[in-house]
Amino acid sequence: MEKYHVLEMIGEGSFGRVYKGRRKYSAQVVALKFIPKMGRSEKELRNLQREIEIMRGLRHPNIVHMLDSFETDKEVVVVTDYAEGELFQILEDDGKLPEDQVQAIAAQLVSALYYLHSHRILHRDMKPQNILLAKGGGIKLCDFGFARAMSTNTMVLTSIKGTPLYMSPELVEERPYDHTADLWSVGCILYELAVGTPPFYATSIFQLVSLILKDPVRWPSTISPCFKNFLQGLLTKDPRQRLSWPDLLHHPFIAGRVTIITEPAGPDLGTPFTSRLPPELQVLKDEQAHRLAPKGNQSRILTQAYKRMAEEAKQKKHQNTGPALEQEDKTSKVAPGTAPLPRLGATPQESSLVAGILASEMKSSWVESETGEAPPAPRENWTTPDCGQAFPEERPEVLGQRGTDAVDLENEEPDSDNEWQHLLETTEPVPVQLKAPLTLLCNPDFCQRIQSQLHEAGGQILKGILEGASHILPAFRVLSSLLSSCSDSVALYSFCREAGLPGLPLSLLRHSQESNSLQQQSWYGTFLRDLMAVIQAYFACTFNLERSQTGDSLQVFQEAANLFLDLLGKLLAQPDDSEQTLRRDSLMCFTVLCEAMDGNSRAIS
Structure with a gap:
C-alpha cells in the first residue's frame, strides 16, 4: 500500500471490499478491490489469478482499466479506474430510461463485447450490476471473475456461469454455448433498461427456467420498431439464429455508433468470434457441441434448487413438527390485521382430496347451467372415484365476432393486471x-x-x-x-x-x-x-x-x-x-x- 491512500469504502460483497482511493503524490482517484486469501481454495485463487491476467491485457474505453495489482500477506489487491456509480443504481432509482439513452448504452456495450469477442474472450456474467458509470455519461464493463479466454481449439463451453435472470436458453438447459450467450445477456439488459423489468422474471427458479426456454417476450408499445427488431434479434432463443457478429454491427439501431479498437497484430489466437467461421471450422464446432452435449435430462441448476429446498425443509422440521402442528396458535405468528390460521384437523368434507x-x-363453479342458475350444492360426503365424472366435458364455444386463432396473449389486458402484478x-x-x-x-x-x-x-x-x-x-x-x-x-x-x-x-x-x-x-x-x-x-x-x-x-x-x-x-x-x-x-x-x-x-x- 505504499503507492495509494485508502479513502472511504464504496462497496462490499462475498469477494471482499472495494474502497475509493488516491494514488500518492497525484490527483488520480482509483478503486481498490481488497480480496481476502483466507478461506479460499486453490481453485478460487487460480480463478482470481486468471481474472487478473485477463483484465491486465484489456484496453478499451468501455471496459474498466486495471491499473495495478499486488498481494499482501492476507489479501490480493486489484487497482482499477474509479467509476461514479452503477447502471443498476439508475434502474433502482429511475425505473427505466428513455430510448435514446438506452441506444447510447447499447452502442457502448456492443463496443465492449466486440472488443472482448475479437480477442476470443467471453464475459459470461453480463448484468446491470457489472456495468459502471463513468464521467460524461459513458459506461464501463467490469467484473471478469467468470470471464474465459478460449484457446484456438475450444469452440464451445459447458460450465455454467452467470446470473439466472440474464442466462440464455442454452445455458439454463446446460447445452454447449459460445459468445452468443453474452449477446443474449445484452438483450436482457437493454430490455430491462427500456421497460423496467427483465424480459423473463420469476421468483421461482423452476418457473424462471420455464419462462426463458418457452415464453415469448412481451413487447410494450412504447419502444420503436427499430429497437424492437434489435432486441428480437438478440433475444432469439436458438443461438444459431441469434443476431451476432458481424451482422450485429450493421443493425440500424447501433450502426455507426460502435467504437472499434484496432491493435497491432499479436500472437495468432485463432478465428475471432466477431468473424464468420469458415465451413470447415463450423463443422468442427458442431461436432464439438454434439460431443459435449449433456446425456441426461436433469438440469444441475434445478437439481441444486431441489436440494436447497429440501435442506431448508429439514432445517425447519423442528419448528413445524410434533406439538407445533397440534398447537400452531402458539408457534405460528399471524400478521396484524389478518385472521388466525384455522386448525389442520380433518373434517368429514376435507378428509378426501x-x-x-x-x-x-x-x-359448483365449473358446471354452470345455461339459465345462469347455480347447480345444487353437493352433498357433504359426496365422492367420486374419478374426478372426470364430476364435470361433464365443456365444449369450447364458437366465438362469432372475436375468434382466438390469431390472438396473442401478450396483447391482451388481464383484469386488474396491475393489482395482480403487485401481488406477484x-x-x-x-x-x-x-x-x-x-x-x-x-x-x-x-x-x-x-x-x-x-x-x-x-x-x-x-x-x-x-x-x-x-x-x-x-x-x-x-x-x-x-x-x-x-x-x-x-x-x-x-x-x-x-x-x-x-x-x-x-x-x-x-x-x-x-x-x-x-x-x-x-x-x-x-x-x-x-x-x-x-x-x-x-x-x-x-x-x-x-x-x-x-x-x-x-x-x-x-x-x-x-x-x-x-x-x-x-x-x-x-x-x-x-x-x-x-x-x-x-x-x-x-x-x-x-x-x-x-x-x-x-x-x-
Whole structure:
C-alpha cells in the first residue's frame, strides 16, 4: 500500500471490499478491490489469478482499466479506474430510461463485447450490476471473475456461469454455448433498461427456467420498431439464429455508433468470434457441441434448487413438527390485521382430496347451467372415484365476432393486471418483504379471491374463451411465486386447503387433456405451461418435503400424486408436442414429486 491512500469504502460483497482511493503524490482517484486469501481454495485463487491476467491485457474505453495489482500477506489487491456509480443504481432509482439513452448504452456495450469477442474472450456474467458509470455519461464493463479466454481449439463451453435472470436458453438447459450467450445477456439488459423489468422474471427458479426456454417476450408499445427488431434479434432463443457478429454491427439501431479498437497484430489466437467461421471450422464446432452435449435430462441448476429446498425443509422440521402442528396458535405468528390460521384437523368434507376439493368446491363453479342458475350444492360426503365424472366435458364455444386463432396473449389486458402484478411483487422473497407472503397466506380475502379467480376463469377456459386464459394466468403466476417463496409449512398447507389446491389445478389439467378443441386454441401452450408451474410448485412445497406430515396432509398429497400419475402417460404421449415442451414440464413435475416422496418417511403408494 505504499503507492495509494485508502479513502472511504464504496462497496462490499462475498469477494471482499472495494474502497475509493488516491494514488500518492497525484490527483488520480482509483478503486481498490481488497480480496481476502483466507478461506479460499486453490481453485478460487487460480480463478482470481486468471481474472487478473485477463483484465491486465484489456484496453478499451468501455471496459474498466486495471491499473495495478499486488498481494499482501492476507489479501490480493486489484487497482482499477474509479467509476461514479452503477447502471443498476439508475434502474433502482429511475425505473427505466428513455430510448435514446438506452441506444447510447447499447452502442457502448456492443463496443465492449466486440472488443472482448475479437480477442476470443467471453464475459459470461453480463448484468446491470457489472456495468459502471463513468464521467460524461459513458459506461464501463467490469467484473471478469467468470470471464474465459478460449484457446484456438475450444469452440464451445459447458460450465455454467452467470446470473439466472440474464442466462440464455442454452445455458439454463446446460447445452454447449459460445459468445452468443453474452449477446443474449445484452438483450436482457437493454430490455430491462427500456421497460423496467427483465424480459423473463420469476421468483421461482423452476418457473424462471420455464419462462426463458418457452415464453415469448412481451413487447410494450412504447419502444420503436427499430429497437424492437434489435432486441428480437438478440433475444432469439436458438443461438444459431441469434443476431451476432458481424451482422450485429450493421443493425440500424447501433450502426455507426460502435467504437472499434484496432491493435497491432499479436500472437495468432485463432478465428475471432466477431468473424464468420469458415465451413470447415463450423463443422468442427458442431461436432464439438454434439460431443459435449449433456446425456441426461436433469438440469444441475434445478437439481441444486431441489436440494436447497429440501435442506431448508429439514432445517425447519423442528419448528413445524410434533406439538407445533397440534398447537400452531402458539408457534405460528399471524400478521396484524389478518385472521388466525384455522386448525389442520380433518373434517368429514376435507378428509378426501377428491370429495373435499374436486367435488364440492369445483362442481359448483365449473358446471354452470345455461339459465345462469347455480347447480345444487353437493352433498357433504359426496365422492367420486374419478374426478372426470364430476364435470361433464365443456365444449369450447364458437366465438362469432372475436375468434382466438390469431390472438396473442401478450396483447391482451388481464383484469386488474396491475393489482395482480403487485401481488406477484409482494410474494418476491426479498429481505424487506419476508413477512409479505405469510401475510397473504393468512388473509382470508386473498384466499377467497384466488379461489374465485380459479373457479371463474377455469370455467371460461374449458369453454375455450380467451378472457378466461388472460384472467387466470396472473393468478397462476402469483400462486407459483407464493408457493415457492414461503417456507411456513403450517400456513402453506392451510392456504392450499382453503384455496382448493391442488384439486383445482389438477382437475383443470385433466379436463384440458380430454378436450381436443381446447388444445387447438392459440393460447393453450401458455396456459398449460403456467398451470404445470403451479402444480410443480405445489409438489415442491415445504410441507410435502418434510417428514412430519400429518395423516390429513399425507392423504391429500397421496391422492394428488395419484391423480397426476394417472395423467402422466397422456401428458408424455401428446402427439402435438413437437418441441417436447409438455414432455419436459411433465418430467420436471414428476421429478419434484419424486423428491417429495423420497423426503417423506412414510410409504406413498
